[in-house]
Amino acid sequence: HQYVLFCALFSLALSSVSLAEGDSGAVVVQTAPGKVVTHRGGTIILPCRYHYDVSAHDPDEIRLKWTKVTEPMAFVDVFVALGKARRAFGSYRGRTALQEDGFGDASLIIRNVTLQDYGRYECEVTNELEDDTGMVKLDLEGVIFPYHPRLGRYTLNFHEAQQACLQQDGILASHDQLHQAWLEGMDWCNAGWLEDGSVQYPISRPREECGRKDTPVGVRNYGYRHKESEHYDAFCFTSNLNGKGFYFLKTYRKLSYAEAVQACKNNGAAVAKVGQLYAAWKIQLLDRCEAGWLEDGSIRYPIVNPRARCGGREPGVRNLGFPDKKYKLFGVYCFKKAGEAAPEKEQGGGHPNRV
Numbered sequence: 001h002q003y004v005l006f007c008a009l010f011s012l013a014l015s016s017v018s019l020a021e022g023d024s025g026a027v028v029v030q031t032a033p034g035k036v037v038t039h040r041g042g043t044i045i046l047p048c049r050y051h052y053d054v055s056a057h058d059p060d061e062i063r064l065k066w067t068k069v070t071e072p073m074a075f076v077d078v079f080v081a082l083g084k085a086r087r088a089f090g091s092y093r094g095r096t097a098l099q100e101d102g103f104g105d106a107s108l109i110i111r112n113v114t115l116q117d118y119g120r121y122e123c124e125v126t127n128e129l130e131d132d133t134g135m136v137k138l139d140l141e142g143v144i145f146p147y148h149p150r151l152g153r154y155t156l157n158f159h160e161a162q163q164a165c166l167q168q169d170g171i172l173a174s175h176d177q178l179h180q181a182w183l184e185g186m187d188w189c190n191a192g193w194l195e196d197g198s199v200q201y202p203i204s205r206p207r208e209e210c211g212r213k214d215t216p217v218g219v220r221n222y223g224y225r226h227k228e229s230e231h232y233d234a235f236c237f238t239s240n241l242n243g244k245g246f247y248f249l250k251t252y253r254k255l256s257y258a259e260a261v262q263a264c265k266n267n268g269a270a271v272a273k274v275g276q277l278y279a280a281w282k283i284q285l286l287d288r289c290e291a292g293w294l295e296d297g298s299i300r301y302p303i304v305n306p307r308a309r310c311g312g313r314e315p316g317v318r319n320l321g322f323p324d325k326k327y328k329l330f331g332v333y334c335f336k337k338a339g340e341a342a343p344e345k346e347q348g349g350g351h352p353n354r355v
Contacts, residue, residue: 030049031136036139038138039141040239042112044110052125063125063126063127065123065125066079068119069122070119095111108121110138118138120137121138140237141239141240141283143237144173144178145236147274148234149296150298153190155231158227158230161193164236168236168274170275172195172236173194174194178219182203182219185314191232191233193232193235198224203220204217236274241279246277246334247336248332249263249269256327256328267334269335270295273295276333277333291320291330297325299319300318300320301317
């Protein structure tokens with residue numbers, strides 16, 4: 001229903017656009033205002049239509065090109081069409097096609113959307129003499145999570161922060177994503193890298209230890225920092241779980257890290273990543289007041305409904321830090337990738353508690 005409504009509004013917006021006198025020979029491109037939204041694994045259409053004088057140009061001479069804007073003046077090729085020829089590039093191969101819903105439709109279909117697909121796209125239409133472009137923003141439903149490794153806070157340069165997010169099933173967040181998280185109440189006192197190379201942090205409750213109590217609420221911005229020599233935390237973004245199941249594996253005894261890895265493996269799964277836990281908490285509303293190992297060696301647990309003895313008065317993912325991996329004090333959160341069978345039993349009998 002949302003997509004039908006979106007198409008109706010988009011068609012109405014396009015129908016209200018008229019070509020100026022004397023522009024009948026020009027190519028005019030229109031894209032939807034605002035943004036289109038999906039989630040990881042979903043299918044989305046990036047809307048784009050074009051107009052030109054058919055009598056002046058052969059349709060087979062019209063080239064349609066989609067590119068992704070990676071930096072203010074940097075682009076990555078996504079999809080090109082000329083006449084009946086079609087070509088997709090890089091990671092978009094096998095996942096993209098033109099919608100071709102009537103004359104002048106250059107809308108692009110992207111299937112099995114990935115985290116890396118997030119961002120701005122240009123729709124360019126060119127004939128022999130004229131060209132025009134339109135912009136479409138692709139957004140993802142998901143969750144922001146702050147991250148630092150076992151080494152401690154403020155130990156990551158920009159490239160290390162990128163890698164840290166990838167290792168935890170995420171990507172570096174954008175300013176827009178962090179701003180939205182702040183609007184939803186996110187409050188974090190440690191500055192972290194964002195995908196554009198800036199360093200920022202969201203404050204909802206000003207206090208002395210977070211840039212003084214008398215400063216206004218908002219997303220604090222350190223600006224663009226040196227990507228190699230300066231070190232901060234990371235703000236990562238992830239979308240819905242890309243797999244079969246996330247669960248806390250109940251066992252008869254507490255586990256060391258090595259035992260936790262083996263316990264998940266015995267169930268045909270792997271120890272869950274931090275991003276996977278955040279996605280299960282935010283999107284699947286996982287609420288579990290039991291601390292468990294995660295893949296990076298940290299101990300965390302997700303709380304949707306705050307209650308006594310579950311740490312804090314706000315919903316969130318509780319973080320107990322990075323204990324010695326030899327400690328046998330915790331359970332483990334496991335994640336089963338797509339295509340693998342669901343777990344059949346607990347370690348030691350029974351059934352695991354799955355989301």
